[in-house]
Amino acid sequence: MPEKSVYSANADLAPIIATSRVRVAEAAPLIRFSLRGGEAAASHAGTAVGVSLPLEPLTSIATDKVAAFWLGPDEWNLVIQDDDARAMFERVETALADTPHSLVDVSDRNRALIISGRKAAWLLNSQVFLDFDEASFPVGMVTRTLFGKAEIMLWRQAEDTFVIEAWRSFMPYVIELLQEASRELEAA
Amino acid sequence: MLLISCPYCGVERPEIEFRHAGEAHIARPAEPSKLTDEEWAEYLYMRTNPKGLMAERWRHTHGCGRFFNAIRDTVSDKFVTVYKMGEAKPDLDQLLVEAAQ
Ligand SMILES: [Zn+2]
Numbered sequence: 206m207p208e209k210s211v212y213s214a215n216a217d218l219a220p221i222i223a224t225s226r227v228r229v230a231e232a233a234p235l236i237r238f239s240l241r242g243g244e245a246a247a248s249h250a251g252t253a254v255g256v257s258l259p260l261e262p263l264t265s266i267a268t269d270k271v272a273a274f275w276l277g278p279d280e281w282n283l284v285i286q287d288d289d290a291r292a293m294f295e296r297v298e299t300a301l302a303d304t305p306h307s308l309v310d311v312s313d314r315n316r317a318l319i320i321s322g323r324k325a326a327w328l329l330n331s332q333v334f335l336d337f338d339e340a341s342f343p344v345g346m347v348t349r350t351l352f353g354k355a356e357i358m359l360w361r362q363a364e365d366t367f368v369i370e371a372w373r374s375f376m377p378y379v380i381e382l383l384q385e386a387s388r389e390l391e392a393a
Numbered sequence: 394m395l396l397i398s399c400p401y402c403g404v405e406r407p408e409i410e411f412r413h414a415g416e417a418h419i420a421r422p423a424e425p426s427k428l429t430d431e432e433w434a435e436y437l438y439m440r441t442n443p444k445g446l447m448a449e450r451w452r453h454t455h456g457c458g459r460f461f462n463a464i465r466d467t468v469s470d471k472f473v474t475v476y477k478m479g480e481a482k483p484d485l486d487q488l489l490v491e492a493a494q
Binding site: 262263276277278280334335348349350351356 | 394402404407409410455456457459
């Protein structure tokens with residue numbers, strides 16, 4: 206995993222949680238495309254965005270400019286750092302012109318949080334019922350799951366760094382539950 | 394919490410990620426207009442409702458989003474096996490024999 210990620214903290218915003226053991230920051234805006242289609246669509250879209258889309262369940266492929274997340278057997282979330290969303294969309298759409306697919310720009314649908322630090326997994330486990338042992342949730346694994354009652358995409362970027370994407374209307378709920386859990390962590 | 398394995402993700406996940414979606418292997422009649430009301434009602438409403446093993450559709454709603462089939466024991470709530478859409482229904486009598494061994 207690259208140290209530099211497509212996700213970087215939004216420098217204009219104060220961190221959401223900043224303690225000695227865990228840090229939560231809002232990610233800077235990104236381009237997000239939802240892609241549905243078969244392996245041919247995945248292959249063409251991969252060529253257009255510059256990474257080969259993962260075909261193995263629950264895996265991701267990421268550089269510091271692009272990340273491709275497997276969400277289902279025919280569904281990927283493409284996250285891209287680029288100034289021109291429209292041009293990028295046209296580029297992928299053109300590459301897919303002759304392949305059955307659905308490509309939707311969902312850039313503004315989600316907000317993302319970067320959760321890092323020694324107690325990042327502990328903090329997530331306050332609402333996410335998954336085993337974050339590295340044997341069962343290795344670096345690079347991505348999944349859609351539930352955070353309390355909010356649906357999220359969760360990616361392990363590094364051993365102690367996770368990214369949550371959630372629909373923006375769910376994000377205040379996610380953030381407040383994380384803050385509550387971090388207060389408990391501080392009190393412990 | 395009950396763990397259910399998804400044949401598409403290849404992992405076990407908590408049941409809150411899943412939704413039950415009724416009995417499996419019920420084929421929609423090819424030409425509904427040629428059925429009697431009784432036959433149509435049979436297709437729409439009548440289900441096996443067994444005490445024991447049952448083939449059911451489940452959906453990994455808050456995961457990969459896929460529908461799959463599962464054999465679940467309606468008495469113990471135990472999931473005996475799961476399989477992908479399009480795969481043949483397992484022989485339930487055979488599963489019972491295997492479970493007894
Ligand atoms: Zn699944």
